[in-house]
Amino acid sequence: MIRKIREKDFSRLKEIWESAVIHTHDFLAKEDFEYYKENLPNYFPCVTLFGFEIDNQIVGFVGVAEQNLEMLFIHNDFRRKGIGKALLEYSIQELDVRSVDVNEQNKQAADFYLSQGFNVESRSEKDGEGKDYPILHLSL
Numbered sequence: 001m002i003r004k005i006r007e008k009d010f011s012r013l014k015e016i017w018e019s020a021v022i023h024t025h026d027f028l029a030k031e032d033f034e035y036y037k038e039n040l041p042n043y044f045p046c047v048t049l050f051g052f053e054i055d056n057q058i059v060g061f062v063g064v065a066e067q068n069l070e071m072l073f074i075h076n077d078f079r080r081k082g083i084g085k086a087l088l089e090y091s092i093q094e095l096d097v098r099s100v101d102v103n104e105q106n107k108q109a110a111d112f113y114l115s116q117g118f119n120v121e122s123r124s125e126k127d128g129e130g131k132d133y134p135i136l137h138l139s140l
Helices: 007-024 030-046 083-095 107-115
Strands: 002-004 048-054 057-065 068-074 099-103 119-124 135-139
Touching (some): 002 083, 007 057, 007 068, 048 083, 068 083, 107 135
Antiparallel strands (some): 002 048, 057 068, 119 135
16 A cells, blocks of 8 residues: 655654665665765655555655655565555656656666666766766656
8 A cells, every 4th residue: 555654654764765775775885875874864854755555564665856756765575576666656647757866876776767668868977965876867
């Protein structure tokens, strides 16, 4: 079930983010991982958040702002079960998502978005924080 995220869910979102990033972002330097982890809660109020629940537990979530998918993270224990695809489809159909930025080094995520109809529009050498993690800018 997909539902709107509430502030009381933020600690669970942080757990999901950490589980997902540890298993998909092996290119992140340890200090950058800690930086993003520490600052993650600051981003939650800036996006519309929806989570995917199984047995009353959130196992994945999306964050959307102005037709851009800002976040899509699935707890590692629940990856490859169609949850990411369900959240992406919900974001496109219900939240009018038309674009997403993805770390170029996160090949699984980039390939996932490309397989779902997104196309590469441009590339940036640095991420939004000015760090040396190239970003692919994708759109439908």
